[in-house]
Amino acid sequence: MTVETVGFWLVAAVLLASSLAVVLTKNLFHAVLYLAVALVATGVVFLLLESPFLFGVQLLLYAGGVVTIVVFAIMLTERLVGERITQTSRHVVNGAIVSAAVFVAVVGFLLQAGAPAPVTERPDQLAGLGRALVGPYAVTLELLGVLLVAALLGAIYFARADD
Amino acid sequence: MSLHGYLTLGALVFAIGLFGVVTRRNAVGMLLGIELMLNAVNINLVAFSRFHADLGGIVFSLFTIAITVAEVALGLAIVIVIFRVRKTIEADRLDLLRG
């Protein structure tokens, strides 16, 4: 049992528990908070996978950005509707069956594939990322910019209440 | 920990996310499910990247995160506009269009 293994099990437990809580809890607000926990746990998984940079991104963008937006949205709709939003679930059993089926299908393939040994050498992640983003992925990055603009354009268009 | 451990973890999170999408009545709740699914993608990507010592996966997951954010923004905007027009965000009450 290495540290990594112990950490993995711990993080996995937290991640799964909080994920389940996200989809099961009645209170939407709580669900968002659980989501934050799950996202942070995922960030920890990234740490275990030796990607601290991504851990940062995950915290900033997800736990910071996404959760904040969602909370805003909930507050906004709550304010409009004037009552707390609780949520119920529909057809839990059906959903569970389908999800389980998807999981089994994936795992089936996992079992088929042999597991590669982890590579011990560690490339310089940050520098490599920097080079990659201005090198082969430059166009992709620019397009991502366009994408974000377009999505925001759409979001603003919807969100503004004037017309 | 082996690659398969991470992948299985990702698959579990993915399945839970899917479960959330198909069971949540509330549109925001569905959105949260989608977040989980995309999160699973990132776990996969980073795990592969790590085990193959290839940066592509990290780059991919960066893009995924960014796209997810955009998606959430747009999705919530839609939820808000729906709420304005229909006074509900219970997705299963939105069935004017059918058949």
Next chain:
Amino acid sequence: MTTSPFVLEVGLGILMLCVFAASLVARGEDRRHIGWLATAGVAVLAVVSMTLGPSGPAFGGAFVQDGLAVFAKRLFLWATAIGLLGGMSQDRLPFLRRSGEYHLLMLASLLGMFVLASARDIILLFVGFELMSMPLYALSGFVKRDEMAVEAALKFFVVGSVSSAVMAYGLSFVYGAARTTSLAGVAKAFAAGDPFVVLGLLAAFAGFGFKIAAFPFHMWVPDTYEAASTPFVAWLSVTPKAAGFVALFRLYFEGVGDRVVFWVPIAAALATITIVAGNLMALPQQNAKRLLAYSGIAHIGYMLVGLAAASSNGTAMVLFYLVAYVFGNMGAFLVVEAVGRSERSEHLSAFRGLAQRSPLLALAMLLFLLSLGGIPFVAGFWAKLYVFWAAAQQGLYWLVLVGAVLTVVALFYYLVVAKRMYIEPPDRPDPVALPGSLAVAVTLCVLGIVVIGVWPKPVVMAALRVAAPLF
């Protein structure tokens, strides 16, 4: 002539900037001139695209401007030009006042399609895919006061997001197996039979299935088509599908060699259920747009027949089919728009006696329907003929038979529309009001199907030429 592989993308970017700038300075309720700007720009790009030839790859092969990409981009540009032109006549407030947003979103989506057509890197592919999709969600709910439109937008968005999540999940496996993000590596891994790549590609198919609206992934289509504004739907019903198919060819076919036959049974099965379900579900429809939506699903099934051939001929014939489909289907939707505007209804009964009210419009609709039904003299005939031919070459005779038999079912509901127009008497004597821009768009579509119907050879040859290098 060798030009930069980015001419069109750069041109489109400049156009977007112009439109953006124009919408910043625009004032007043009616800002349709922005739309004219966008339309004119796209039209210019469309003309420019006809002069372009393939050029070499860029960014280490992540972006290619090969024959297929050029072919696809020409198609996107023409379709978008017609779609924008047809949309210019919309006079509801959002389209007047928010013309800038509307057109910017369209152009952004178009840019995504461009990327999708050229991407040979899974990250680029995914980003292109999302760039194409996300504006569409916004556009489908553009009339944000309309409760149906926003509902459609939500459905479209949720199904789309789930699909792209599944797709991304699949692509993560693809990457994991290929150990690289380049499609050449993917093809190599697939050819080697790595189970991860198989799982990944199968899961990624969810995204493509969603985009092209193959059977179980199609469910957003009727609702979105029915509720969104018709000219947008006309465009939505053809261009993203074309982009989806092109990306499909890249990811699933290009460079995989003989392993390509792996897809034959899957594509054939999907084709069968899509044709059957699409045609059958179209039968009871009374709303013209829903009818066209389901018929469109059936058409995707026919294209999947070509896909199932998993050969260069099959690919080429799908491309040809797309061309025929672009003109035929857009034309049909645009006629629906004309009638819908005038009658305030998209129910089939709005078409009653159209032949006596507006004979030319009715004739145009008839031609579109005949083209969709696969009748000689119009483009759709060749399209069906060719995909069947490709499938038959592959030995899929049963698939051809299923397709041919269900064509008869399809003709049934097309003829039902024809019956409304030609056989039933009109409720009102006055002709349907037809704005000039819409008339021009419809005319372009008619020209498209008739010219291709009479003289299909150039398009066929071009399609064959661009499809050959994939294999």
Next chain:
Amino acid sequence: MNFPVLSVITWSPFVGALLVMFTARRSPLAVRLISAVTTGISAVLSIVVYVTYDRQAAATDDAARFQFYEKVPLVPPLGISYEVGADGISLLLVLLTAVIIFTGVFASWTVKVRSQEFYALLLTLVTGVFGVFVSLDLFVFFLFYELAVLPMYLLIGIWGSSGEVRPRGIFAWAYRETGVGTKEYAAMKLTLYLLFGSAFILVGIYALYVSAGAGSFSILELEAVPFDPVLQRWVFLAFYVGFGVLAGIWPLHTWSPDGHASAPTAVSMLHAGVLMKLGAYGIVRVGMGLVPEGAVEFAWLVGGIACINIVYGALSAMAQTDLKYVIAYSSVSHMGLVLLGAATLTEAGLNGSVFQMFAHGVMTGLFFALVGLVYEKAHSRDIPTMGGFGRSMPGVAAAFTVGGLSSLGLPATAGFVAELLTFMGAWRSEHPWWLFPAVLGTFLTAIYVLRVVRAIFWGPPSPHFHDLPDAQGPEWVALVLLVGVIVVFGMAPALALGLVDSATVPLLARLPLP
């Protein structure tokens, strides 16, 4: 450059259609005159080509079989060209078409609703029919074929009439859902059926084109290709089913009664009179001509189904109480005779088949013209309510009787010669027993035709109808012309058969008969 007479015959109605659409907007009379003149041009020219066809040359020189030849390349890379020419079979059928459409124009003189479009569609349709008969390029042949089929939907849907079919039996639920009996139903059924058939034809044409490998759709060139026997069998079956749908083969015939019963007069005339012959013509020209081994191989099937058609059609006709259905089923029966004659693969039988195409075309055209007149005057097609019309409309009664006699094969009418030749061929064929259903068919025909004559024109005047006028003005043109053709060709069959023989003998010579 010779005068392109076949093209003029073919396209003249189409020009008429365009003229009707664009010039004659306000004048119903002008519409009719343009139609009469343009179809008249076709009629006159078809008589001219009929007379000037060089029979001697055709008999001696195989290259001279198809005369009045024209060829214009359309799509050279694919080997598609506009190639027309006519031999004896084509000429007779062109003449038939010309006669029927020319009379059809007069028979529909009284169409009131949207007559301009009616005539335009009718004339377009006729161009398709002419085109099929003269095309020597399979691709163009197919295009003409579709052109001949498609306008039918609108013609029946707009100007047709609805009958009544009671939903009964175990499938009653299905009848309730399909709206059986209405003109829309009939139009839809007919169109879908025929398009279904054309899919098979297309597959067959395509198979020949591909396996010939010559890159040509020309019938003349494909004739010279020795196709693989297995391929020939399948292709023949495809052609048989495809064309057979239009020819009304059992059990794919049910579009025909509904369609013909619902169609307006001129359309029924044209459809039953000429279009069904397209199917038979296709089987002979394309099926027997291009895949002779398949034709020989499956002669038993063609003939066997034809026998079913003959007897079954006649019995069904007997069971009908709707006048138009009687005639429509009689077409099913007679098309059986046409196909039986062809299936005998003998000179007499094939000549009889072609002659029957002509005879039945004229006769059924006459029938539908008359039924149209009766319907227009009495506003009913229900036989049991009619009676004693012979007194008020003696002309119609007489013409109907002549048509009926021709249909039951009475000598001195064209029908007799056709039937006799078919019988002769049948007994000389590989399956002599075909003679018996054929003969039985004529007897059954005698029963139902005379029953109808008796029920409608004979007996005491029906109390349901008053003051029915006889045929008038332009309608007489139709009746006299058709009756005249029936009698003249019945008394002097050599008028047609010499020509037909010069075409059928080379065709038969190519068959690998055992």
Next chain:
Amino acid sequence: MSLPLAVLALPFVSFVLLAVVPPLRRAGRVAGGVSIAATAVAFVCALATWQGHLEGEQLVPWIPGDAGPMATVGLLVDPITNAMLVLVTLVSLLIQIYSLAYLSDEPSPALGRYYTYQSLFAFSMLGLVLSPTFLQMFIFWELVGLCSYLLIGFWYQRPAAARAAVKAFWITKLGDLGFVTGIVMLWAATGTFEFSTLFRMGAAGQLPAESLGLILFLIYLGAVGKSAQFPLHVWLPDAMEGPTPVSALIHAATMVTAGVFMVTRAQPLFALVPDLVWLIGTVGAFTALLAASMACVEHDIKRVLAYSTVSQLGYMMAAAGAGAADAGFFHLLTHGVFKALLFLAAGSVIHAVGTNDMFRMGRLWHGLPHTGIVFIVGTLALAGVWPLAGFFSKESILAAVWGAGRTGTFAVLALTAFLTAFYMFRAVFLTFFGHAHAGGHPHEAPWPMRGPLWILAILTLVLGLAFLASPPPAVEAHHGPGWLGPFSLGLAAAGLALAWAMYQQRAIAPASFSRVLAPIDFAARRRYGIDALYLGLYKGLILGFSKLIGLIDRYLVDGLVNVFSALSLRSGDRLRRIQSGQVHDYVYGVAFGVLLVVVFAHWWAR
């Protein structure tokens, strides 16, 4: 050959004129004049042909073929033809003249129509007798059938006439099916329809021996239908619904004898199949007896004559069956004359009293002396009383049958002769004498009717006397034993006596007589159930079967088509319910889609 051609062409020209010039036809009596004139000239030509012994054959191609014509038509003139030409034109002429008065009450267009048909009939019948080929004979055979149909249905608004017309057509057509099948088979075997060629081949033994019997039997079926032989005789009595002159011409003198004529014409062929000849004779004799028995119980005067015609046709066929077609043909000629006479006389009676029922007539002798005389002349001829024409022909038939050693047939024919005399005199007594009294004041018809009657009566007498002076070849050939003449005279006398006793003297009550012969009486009055059988077959079998097929076609064959389309519509409607409007279900769709391709690929890969 121009003279025989003229005989044929004149009625044809008349027909065409009347058919295509409506004003002429609608003029009625003018039309009659045209037709009569044409027939008269034709008669003269026929006489000239006969006298000139213009004999020969001429053929022209009719249906071309690759190796010579497939069928020819033309003219064949020989003694048989000549005799028939004269008979047909003569009787036609007389009857057309007679009709002018008989149908004087008809409106002009109807009269014109009548003469159009008459011309067509004359043409057709002449064409038939001039036929040098089986095919041409069949063509005209059908055409005379058509005329028969049209003329029986002359009063088409009477339901009975309409029924009788189609019945006649259908029943004869049934026989004609055999005819056409036979000649087609014969053609297939020999490649020709021509008599001369066929006879030559027959003489040379080139005909297919094994199938010739079948072929000729089928051809004979045509004669069975046309000449009203059992079992296809049922149409002839009903045909009496037509105007009486038509009955005289078509259903007594000419058309119905076509079968006999054909058998005579094709005698060399039939002679090759002795079994068939035997059958012909047996059927003929049986028909003769059967029809005679039905005539004995008939009330309708025209039907009595009709049954008598059937009976006499049976006689003629019996002669053919004894290998003496010439004797039959001879009887055909004489019968043509006196049966026409009888019908016309009966027509005159009906014209006078307005009914066909003999039991509502009586004592007409005083009102209609001319008619009475000629009727009795005809009756005597039919009964075979010396020295009238009928005696000789009947005698030669009986002699031939006796000579052929067919005793059974001879007995049947003798019995028939007795019955013939009985029922004919029964008619005479009931009509002209007896005790009943016809109502009204019957008086003689005008001269256009009486003239032909007298001509025919005189002809009957004169012919007999002429035969006495110079026996015709048929009589010469079949000279029976010496007792035969007195024997047949005795039979006639016995018949006369019985009739006289029963209907004039009432010494024997008909009722008691029928009690004695109850089963036969019962059956004969119901036409032996043959008509009912046909009716049952027609209604039950053909119509019933057609109803069945009609239902099958509409509700099964077409039903499946509709089921297919309805199922498509329904399944479409069902299927679209998965489009529930619930976005969750749409997500399920995506999930299912993925699972589907994954599972399918997995499963397929193995």
